Amino acid sequence: MRGPGGARSPLLTVDNVTLRYKTPSLLVTATEDVSFNVARSDRFVLLGPSGCGKSTLLKGVGGYMKPAAGSICINGRPVTKPGPDRMMVFQEFDQLMPWKTVLQNVMFPLVVARKLSQKQASDIARAYIDKVKLTRAIDSYPHTLSGGMKQRVAIARGMAMQPDILLMDEPFAALDALTRRQMQDELLQLWDDTKFTVIFVTHSIAEAIKISNRILLLSPHPGRVKAEVVNVDRASMGDGSAADLEREIHNLLFSEQVRSGATS
Numbered sequence: 004m005r006g007p008g009g010a011r012s013p014l015l016t017v018d019n020v021t022l023r024y025k026t027p028s029l030l031v032t033a034t035e036d037v038s039f040n041v042a043r044s045d046r047f048v049l050l051g052p053s054g055c056g057k058s059t060l061l062k063g064v065g066g067y068m069k070p071a072a073g074s075i076c077i078n079g080r081p082v083t084k085p086g087p088d089r090m091m092v093f094q095e096f097d098q099l100m101p102w103k104t105v106l107q108n109v110m111f112p113l114v115v116a117r118k119l120s121q122k123q124a125s126d127i128a129r130a131y132i133d134k135v136k137l138t139r140a141i142d143s144y145p146h147t148l149s150g151g152m153k154q155r156v157a158i159a160r161g162m163a164m165q166p167d168i169l170l171m172d173e174p175f176a177a178l179d180a181l182t183r184r185q186m187q188d189e190l191l192q193l194w195d196d197t198k199f200t201v202i203f204v205t206h207s208i209a210e211a212i213k214i215s216n217r218i219l220l221l222s223p224h225p226g227r228v229k230a231e232v233v234n235v236d237r238a239s240m241g242d243g244s245a246a247d248l249e250r251e252i253h254n255l256l257f258s259e260q261v262r263s264g265a266t267s
C-alpha cells in the first residue's frame with residue numbers, strides 16, 4: 004500500500020501510546036508516549052531491559068489492553084479488541100492445549116475463528132506443520148514434545164491463521180542456547196518463504212540483530228523510545244560489523260537519551 008507521496012503506508016501505527024495497569028493499590032505506568040510504525044513484511048523487534056513494557060506493548064497491539072493515552076491502528080482502523088489478524092506466540096511451553104494433538108492444536112483457531120471446515124482447516128494446518136518441520140509429530144500430544152517442538156507448533160498455529168501481524172513475546176527465551184539459535188534460523192527461513200510481518204520481543208541484543216530488519220530500543224521502566232535502528236541486515240553483515248552494532252545498541256540502551264513521541 005502506498006500513500007499520496009509514494010511512501011508505503013504502515014500496516015500498524017502506534018502513536019504516543021501510554022499503557023497503564025490499575026491494581027487496587029497502585030497505578031503502574033508500563034510504557035509512556037511510545038510511537039512506532041510497522042510496515043508489511045517488517046521483522047520489527049522491541050528491545051529493552053526487563054520491565055520496560057515490551058510485553059505490555061505487545062498486549063496493546065494484540066488488543067488485550069486499551070491505551071491510557073494515544074492510539075494503536077492496524078490497516079488504518081483502531082485496535083479495540085483481540086482479533087485473528089494479530090496472532091500471539093508466547094514464551095511459555097504450556098500455550099498448547101494438552102488434550103489435543105499437534106494437528107488439532109493448529110487446526111483449532113482455523114475452525115473456531117476462521118470458521119473453516121474440518122477438511123479446509125486440516126489441509127492448511129498440515130501445510131504449516133510441514134513448514135515448521137513437524138510432519139512426523141503431527142499426531143503427537145504436547146507432553147511428548149521438546150520445548151523447541153512445542154514452540155514450532157505455536158508458530159505453525161499462529162502462521163496458519165495468516166494474520167496481518169504475528170506477535171512473538173520472547174518465543175525462544177526458555178530454550179537452550181543451541182535450540183534457540185536453530186529456531187532463529189528456522190524463523191528466518193520461514194520469513195524468506197512467506198515474508199510475514201512480525202513484531203518480536205526480546206531482551207537479547209544479539210537475537211534482535213539476527214532476527215530483525217528494524218529494532219526499537221526502549222528505556223527502563225516506564226518504557227519510552229530511546230532510538231530506532233533501521234535497515235538491519237545480519238545476513239550481509241560480517242561478525243565484526245555485528246559486534247560493532249551490538250556495542251552501539253548496548254551504549255544507546257544505557258544512555259540517558261529518549262526520543263520524542265512523534266512517529267519517525
Ligand SMILES: Nc1ncnc2c1ncn2[C@@H]1O[C@H](COP(=O)(O)OP(=O)(O)OP(=O)(O)O)[C@@H](O)[C@H]1O
Binds near residue numbers: 053054
Ligand atoms: N498485570 C500487571 N499488573 C500490574 N503491573 C504489571 C502487570 N504486568 C506487568 N506489570 C508491570 O508493568 C511493567 C512492564 O512489564 P512488562 O512485562 O510489559 O515488561 P517487559 O519489558 O516485557 O519485561 P520482561 O522482559 O521481564 O518480560 C513492569 O513494571 C511490570 O511490573
